[in-house]
Amino acid sequence: MEDFPPLKNDRILRAARGESVDRVPVWVMRQAGRYLPEFRKVREQHDFFTICQTPKLACEITLQPIERFDLDAAIIFSDILVVPQALGMEVLMQPGVGPVFPKPLIEASDLECLGDVEAALPKLKYVFEAITLTRKELNGKVPLIGFTGAPWTLMSYMIEGGGSKTLSKAKKWLYTRPEASIKLLQLLTDVNVDYLVGQVKAGAQMLQVFESHAEHLNMDLFSKFCLPFLTQICSRVKTKLKECGIEPVPMTVFAKGGHYVLKTLSNSGYDVIGLDWTMDPAVAREVCDQSGVCLQGNLDPCALYAPKEELEAKVQEMAAKFGHKTNWIANLGHGIYPDMDPESMTTFVNAVHNL
């Protein structure tokens, strides 16, 4: 590993480890995104995935919110769908539509067209390079978070071929092709393990796994098709890092809509559990506090539409529901929306810091 500048703000890492903090750390999912005029300016000139694949651009965009707001972490600009791309699938980002796979997985035999871990990892080198460059450019200001999409979430994109209200095609695989599903989920797990280890080696100081499609499942399906892979990822990444003589970094799992699995996740090995905005933080504390796990979240992203005073009040209400300031990383309960006024982001971040 390279020799990086010393870290000046370790608030989020301390919170993730359950240590005391002087103030509640805060970052925001999609903080480097379309709501920022400086982001849109770069996007006007470059395709979405070109930015992901160009370390200098990914670094520039990752730093944009850090320069504007008093945030406690940066998250590398990338996309969860770079993993299916690295496995050989084409993914386009269509304006106003979102990601589209021109050739989604249809038959179980389509799995044979996917690459293996050895072939996939080198293709993700640009992410590692972007992380190393960004870590240097951050100059120790705040920690850099790396991330990936959880296996089920990636699998469902690969089958649906884009957005879906029900994920019924992907869920049909779970019910009719459980073996092929598990084969695919295991492949994605294996890639994710090396991908996350590679991100830490490149300079990531914390990792988040996005199980964005948990909301379409239930305890039964989650137990079979998500949990074993999520726990594998966490334990194998930590073990591999130790074997390389690297101190494991805190790991977060964010299972959006996974209200039904909160207690289970709190004992799954992850250091931080992300909460979406539908969950009551007080209930989550009750369910999770015994595990000593750190919680992350969870203001309704739409609360940022509210007038300044009301938004500040909402942050205070949220803090009151989380109860104690330890074991909490403030965030929204979902990514910030593209039409948000950056001023609201300032209000949100400052309101957390003023708690």
Place this chain on the structure above:
Amino acid sequence: MEDFPPLKNDRILRAARGESVDRVPVWVMRQAGRYLPEFRKVREQHDFFTICQTPKLACEITLQPIERFDLDAAIIFSDILVVPQALGMEVLMQPGVGPVFPKPLIEASDLECLGDVEAALPKLKYVFEAITLTRKELNGKVPLIGFTGAPWTLMSYMIEGGGSKTLSKAKKWLYTRPEASIKLLQLLTDVNVDYLVGQVKAGAQMLQVFESHAEHLNMDLFSKFCLPFLTQICSRVKTKLKECGIEPVPMTVFAKGGHYVLKTLSNSGYDVIGLDWTMDPAVAREVCDQSGVCLQGNLDPCALYAPKEELEAKVQEMAAKFGHKTNWIANLGHGIYPDMDPESMTTFVNAVHNL
């Protein structure tokens, strides 16, 4: 009220009232729908809303699943968006897209263009006529369910103008225009009250209120913008019916994604609480049983993709989680999907009856 044929199967009404049943009653949301070839045949010849507006066609389609499957209830074929239509908004059903409002609500002043209760109700006469005709045609075989969309769910369609992943436009109203929002929600509540009373007068023997967009809110928003209107609807409908000398019918509320509000709903006056498939029935029983409320649901709609034996096992697992056979109406946790094999519906219905 007309003199209708005597009811031969009151299983679902008994279950809703907490009375003992010889076997668990079952029906399925969207049971009259695109998965049925006989439905698609009618749809080939008629526009979606033309069917809703033509009592003979709505009746024919309502009866299709009753003729095919051993169901314990019929639900009138209609759409929740007939209410915004009756208030003066244009709604088109676009194939492959879903409902589209060419002129959604944008400014608070757009509310002035909406009609009032007195103007709206006569426009819904075709629903009442369809209910009366269907009730006669059913000849007492099973009870006929009437329904409506809950105010927030209708409001969000009227603002979004169609489907949305985040409902961020509609939620923005809640945060920035709470007064206009409440004005609109109250108008929709007032229309819904008379609309549901009218449905019972026309022959509906049970009523369901669909709060399909609860999943985008949280307890805070739900408490302000859903619950007061849902409880109003329930209590005012029951009071109005009594005042007309009509025995109130059982009322169901289905708040999809409303895991955070289950306990509150169980004490809101509704007789039946619908559960989506993400909720664990055993947890729901624990939360709700004290209230004596009946639960409805909640098999994952995608479980109908599973092979016959596995689907039967899933039904048995679901029953085991509901624990006791009283206070339970079996259903899916969401509407049946358009690509489902009708054979799976047979398997599901029979598996419930064989419990």
